[in-house]
Amino acid sequence: MKILANRMDLGFQKHQDEYEEAALRVLRSGWYILGKEMQSFEEEFATYNAMGSDNVVATSFCCTGITKACDSTKVYCAGLASGLDALWIGIRMLGIGQGDEVIVQGNTYIASVMGITMNGATPVFVEPDENSQIDIIEIENNITDKTKAIMVVHLYGQVTDMTRIVDICKRHNLFLIEDCAQAHGAMWKGQKVGTFGDVGCFSFYPTKNMGAFGDAGAVIAHDPKLIDDVKTYRNYGSHKHYYNKVVGANSRLDEMQAALLRVRLKYMDEITNERRMLAARYSKSLNNPRIITPIEVDDSYAVWHQYVIRCKNRDELIDYLNSKDIGSIIHYPVPPHLQEAYAYLGHKVGEYPITEEYANEVLSIPMYNGMTKEEQDYVIDALNSFEA
Ligand SMILES: Cc1ncc(COP(=O)(O)O)c(C=O)c1O
Known part of the structure; x- marks a missing residue:
C-alpha cells in the first residue's frame, strides 16, 4: 500500500460538482478580480469565525484594547492573495515597523517571521512549550520597551491558552497578532482563533485544512477601519478607482479562488x-x-x-x-x-x-x-x- 503524507485531490473529488459549478460561474461571469464572489466570501468567512461552538456568536473577549471597536463581537474580513500577505499587510496596518519588536515562537514556519521583518520590525523568538505552541511563561521574560506585539501561531492546528495571552497583551499594552494559517476553525473555550487579537491572518494555500486551488489568504479583525485599510492597501492603496491614498500592494483574492473557497467553507x-x-x-x-x-x-x-x-x-x-x-x-x-x-x-x-x-x-x-x-x-x- 502506498500512503502519501497529504492528498489534495480527494477533497476536490468529494464535492467535485459544486467546485466545477463555482468555477464555471466565475468563468462565465466576465468579472475576475474584486467582484461579488470575493465580497460574499468575506462576509461568509467573517460570520464563520464569529461563530463559536454550538453556532452562537462566541467572542467573549476580543482584541487587546489598542485598536478601536474592541468591545465589538462583530468580525470583519478582507480577502488577500496569500497568507504571507495577510501577515505583513495585517502587521503594517497596526503601524508596526522599524525599531519595533514582535515576540513569536521559534519553531514556526518562516512566513510568520517574514510578516514581521518585511515591515522592518525585529522578531524576538521564544521557545515552544511541550505541545509545540508558544511558551507563555517565556513571553513575559522577553517583553522590552520596544515590544509592540505578540504573534501567536496556532501551529499544526493546535491552540494554546488564549485567556492568558490576551491578559498579557492587555497588561503590557501590546497588540495580539494571530497566525491562523494552520488553524481554520480551531477554538479556545469555544471561541474561534483569529478573533482573540487585533488581527487574525489566514492562508488558504492548497494543502491547508481550508485550501484554495491556488494561492489565497485573508485578514480578519473586530475593527472595521482596520479591514477597510487592508482593502485599500491590497489594491495599490486605492479606495476609489484611480485615486490612491497610500502606496499599497497588489494582493487581491481573485474571484475564482473566492468562489472555490465559498464551497470549501460550507464543508x-x-x-x-x-x-x-x-x-x-x-x-x-x-x-x-x-x-x-x-x-x-x-x-x-x-x-x-x-x-x-x-x-x-x-x-x-x-x-x-x-x-x-x-x-x-x-x-x-x-x-x-x-x-x-x-x-x-x-x-x-x-x-x-x-x-x-x-x-x-x-x-x-x-x-x-x-x-x-x-x-x-x-x-x-x-x-x-x-x-x-
Ligand atoms: C504558519 C504559517 N504562516 C504563514 C503561512 C503563509 O501562507 P502562504 O503560503 O499562503 O503565504 C503558512 C503557510 O504556508 C503557514 O503555515
Missing part, C-alpha cells in the same frame, strides 16, 4: 470533524515508546492541520516509513533563527535548544481528508513496529 465543519476523528484514532492506537504523540490541551479544540509526532531517531524513522511506502514531512527542519535569510539577526546554533531539538525530532505523519481506515491502520501498524 469546514465536516472537514474538521473528520480530521479530529483521524487524530483521535492515531492518539488511541499509537503505542510505540520511541514516539511522542501530540495532545489536545484542555479547553482547546484542535483542527489537526498536521499530526506531528516526535522521535529521537526521526531520520531513521523516515527511512523506515519510506521503505513501507509511507510518506511523511518535517515541519520544519531548519528553524527561522538558523535560516540563511536571517543570518543578519546574528542568532547562533544552541541559542534556542528546544526549538532546535524539535527541528531534529518532529515528523508529520499522513493526515488528510478521505484517508481510509485501512490506510490509517497500515500507518499505525508500521509506526508501532518501528524499532530503531
Whole structure:
C-alpha cells in the first residue's frame, strides 16, 4: 500500500460538482478580480469565525484594547492573495515597523517571521512549550520597551491558552497578532482563533485544512477601519478607482479562488470533524515508546492541520516509513533563527535548544481528508513496529 503524507485531490473529488459549478460561474461571469464572489466570501468567512461552538456568536473577549471597536463581537474580513500577505499587510496596518519588536515562537514556519521583518520590525523568538505552541511563561521574560506585539501561531492546528495571552497583551499594552494559517476553525473555550487579537491572518494555500486551488489568504479583525485599510492597501492603496491614498500592494483574492473557497467553507465543519476523528484514532492506537504523540490541551479544540509526532531517531524513522511506502514531512527542519535569510539577526546554533531539538525530532505523519481506515491502520501498524 502506498500512503502519501497529504492528498489534495480527494477533497476536490468529494464535492467535485459544486467546485466545477463555482468555477464555471466565475468563468462565465466576465468579472475576475474584486467582484461579488470575493465580497460574499468575506462576509461568509467573517460570520464563520464569529461563530463559536454550538453556532452562537462566541467572542467573549476580543482584541487587546489598542485598536478601536474592541468591545465589538462583530468580525470583519478582507480577502488577500496569500497568507504571507495577510501577515505583513495585517502587521503594517497596526503601524508596526522599524525599531519595533514582535515576540513569536521559534519553531514556526518562516512566513510568520517574514510578516514581521518585511515591515522592518525585529522578531524576538521564544521557545515552544511541550505541545509545540508558544511558551507563555517565556513571553513575559522577553517583553522590552520596544515590544509592540505578540504573534501567536496556532501551529499544526493546535491552540494554546488564549485567556492568558490576551491578559498579557492587555497588561503590557501590546497588540495580539494571530497566525491562523494552520488553524481554520480551531477554538479556545469555544471561541474561534483569529478573533482573540487585533488581527487574525489566514492562508488558504492548497494543502491547508481550508485550501484554495491556488494561492489565497485573508485578514480578519473586530475593527472595521482596520479591514477597510487592508482593502485599500491590497489594491495599490486605492479606495476609489484611480485615486490612491497610500502606496499599497497588489494582493487581491481573485474571484475564482473566492468562489472555490465559498464551497470549501460550507464543508469546514465536516472537514474538521473528520480530521479530529483521524487524530483521535492515531492518539488511541499509537503505542510505540520511541514516539511522542501530540495532545489536545484542555479547553482547546484542535483542527489537526498536521499530526506531528516526535522521535529521537526521526531520520531513521523516515527511512523506515519510506521503505513501507509511507510518506511523511518535517515541519520544519531548519528553524527561522538558523535560516540563511536571517543570518543578519546574528542568532547562533544552541541559542534556542528546544526549538532546535524539535527541528531534529518532529515528523508529520499522513493526515488528510478521505484517508481510509485501512490506510490509517497500515500507518499505525508500521509506526508501532518501528524499532530503531
Ligand atoms: C504558519 C504559517 N504562516 C504563514 C503561512 C503563509 O501562507 P502562504 O503560503 O499562503 O503565504 C503558512 C503557510 O504556508 C503557514 O503555515
